[in-house]
Amino acid sequence: MTRSEVLDARRVVVKVGSSSLTTAAGGIDPERVSRLVDVLADVRARGIEVVLVSSGAIAAGLAPLGLSARPKALAAQQAAASVGQGLLVHRYTEELARHGLVAGQVLLTVDDVSRRAHYRNATQTLSTLLDLGVLPIVNENDTVATSEIRFGDNDRLAALVAHLVSADLLVLLSDIDGLYDAPPATPGATRIAEVADIDALEVEVGSVGAAGVGTGGMVTKLDAARIACSSGIPVVLAAADDAADALVGKPVGTLFHAAGRRRPRRLLWLAHATETLGTVTVDAGAARALVERGASLLAAGLIGVRGSFVAGDPIAVEGPDGVAIARGLVNYDAEELADLVGAQGVREVVHRDDLILL
Numbered sequence: 231m232t233r234s235e236v237l238d239a240r241r242v243v244v245k246v247g248s249s250s251l252t253t254a255a256g257g258i259d260p261e262r263v264s265r266l267v268d269v270l271a272d273v274r275a276r277g278i279e280v281v282l283v284s285s286g287a288i289a290a291g292l293a294p295l296g297l298s299a300r301p302k303a304l305a306a307q308q309a310a311a312s313v314g315q316g317l318l319v320h321r322y323t324e325e326l327a328r329h330g331l332v333a334g335q336v337l338l339t340v341d342d343v344s345r346r347a348h349y350r351n352a353t354q355t356l357s358t359l360l361d362l363g364v365l366p367i368v369n370e371n372d373t374v375a376t377s378e379i380r381f382g383d384n385d386r387l388a389a390l391v392a393h394l395v396s397a398d399l400l401v402l403l404s405d406i407d408g409l410y411d412a413p414p415a416t417p418g419a420t421r422i423a424e425v426a427d428i429d430a431l432e433v434e435v436g437s438v439g440a441a442g443v444g445t446g447g448m449v450t451k452l453d454a455a456r457i458a459c460s461s462g463i464p465v466v467l468a469a470a471d472d473a474a475d476a477l478v479g480k481p482v483g484t485l486f487h488a489a490g491r492r493r494p495r496r497l498l499w500l501a502h503a504t505e506t507l508g509t510v511t512v513d514a515g516a517a518r519a520l521v522e523r524g525a526s527l528l529a530a531g532l533i534g535v536r537g538s539f540v541a542g543d544p545i546a547v548e549g550p551d552g553v554a555i556a557r558g559l560v561n562y563d564a565e566e567l568a569d570l571v572g573a574q575g576v577r578e579v580v581h582r583d584d585l586i587l588l
């Protein structure tokens with residue numbers, strides 16, 4: 231039986247991991263890139279828009295730098311990515327050109343999906359590229375991302391991009407042919423064909439794949455699936471070798487059914503992509519107002535402020551017991567807010583539209 235979620239999709243985000251693009255020695259395998267591009271070109275020929283999120287910059291930079299394995303130090307990874315990203319996109323550009331398709335490179339940082347203005351820019355750029363018939367190739371902007379503000383893996387980035395472009399489907403291609411009920415090397419581990427409700431899923435996951443070039447392993451793929459499904463986007467996780475079948479809806483890999491409605495765009499990044507820059511502690515009355523009535527947070531409920539932030543930054547909101555209850559975009563700088571503690575003011579610290587309950 232074919233999967234209607236796949237057949238009905240008009241806009242698809244496909245993510246391919248480093249482990250699916252590299253040779254055993256760790257460099258980029260031009261044949262694997264070529265095979266992937268053939269599949270993507272077929273999808274495009276069916277009138278479906280495609281955004282590719284491709285890892286592999288670091289892997290592509292290893293050989294030119296005379297390195298045999300992914301370096302541990304962040305600066306060395308960034309150097310490898312700087313060398314490799316151009317080579318990687320060059321490969322894609324040449325391969326897509328064989329099919330008469332044009333590639334566009336889009337490098338994103340965490341800020342691009344967490345700051346409101348950047349988010350809008352990223353959305354506009356991607357939708358313009360799609361309108362122009364370009365096939366955007368997205369990666370993290372590794373050369374400028376520091377360890378604190380890094381996605382580090384492209385799985386979550388792909389889910390956020392899927393949301394950003396309002397995709398109908400997210401396809402995660404990996405070296406493994408789906409989600410298993412235990413790390414695949416475990417005797418008796420079996421593939422799960424469908425996940426109806428990801429929040430009810432209980433599986434044992436390991437971290438890194440056999441090739442040793444990927445990051446995050448299944449943990450980050452499940453995070454990505456959770457982000458996409460919770461915003462109404464179904465996910466197929468499949469082996470890169472099964473990409474053609476996965477993209478015509480054959481029952482390969484694992485299908486995660488979407489849950490719920492699409493959330494407003496801004497709030498999705500607030501929930502998943504944001505590093506909060508501070509925390510405000512609120513009293514029990516304010517905590518109840520937020521949770522039970524969906525109210526805005528007013529200064530009168532503040533009992534503490536921590537961190538360093540300016541107006542517009544994402545912050546965490548915790549109750550008097552220190553348990554986080556919400557995230558929001560704050561209307562004041564940290565110093566201004568500290569002065570409002572205990573002031574019994576009615577000033578709005580976080581507007582209800584800028585709050586997401588956890």
Ligand SMILES: Nc1ncnc2c1ncn2[C@@H]1O[C@H](COP(=O)(O)OP(=O)(O)O)[C@@H](O)[C@H]1O
Nearest residue numbers: 247248249404410412435436439444445447448
């Ligand atoms: N429960 C599980 N089901 C499937 N794969 C798992 C599981 N737990 C751990 N893994 C590992 O996750 C790996 C995929 O992650 P990763 O190496 O980061 O790939 P990619 O480069 O495609 O992002 C698989 O090769 C597998 O070894």
Ligand SMILES: N[C@@H](CCC(=O)OP(=O)(O)O)C(=O)O
Nearest residue numbers: 247248285286287288444445
């Ligand atoms: N941005 C990095 C990708 C990080 C990474 O390895 O991700 P993945 O292979 O998807 O687990 C790169 O291009 O090398």
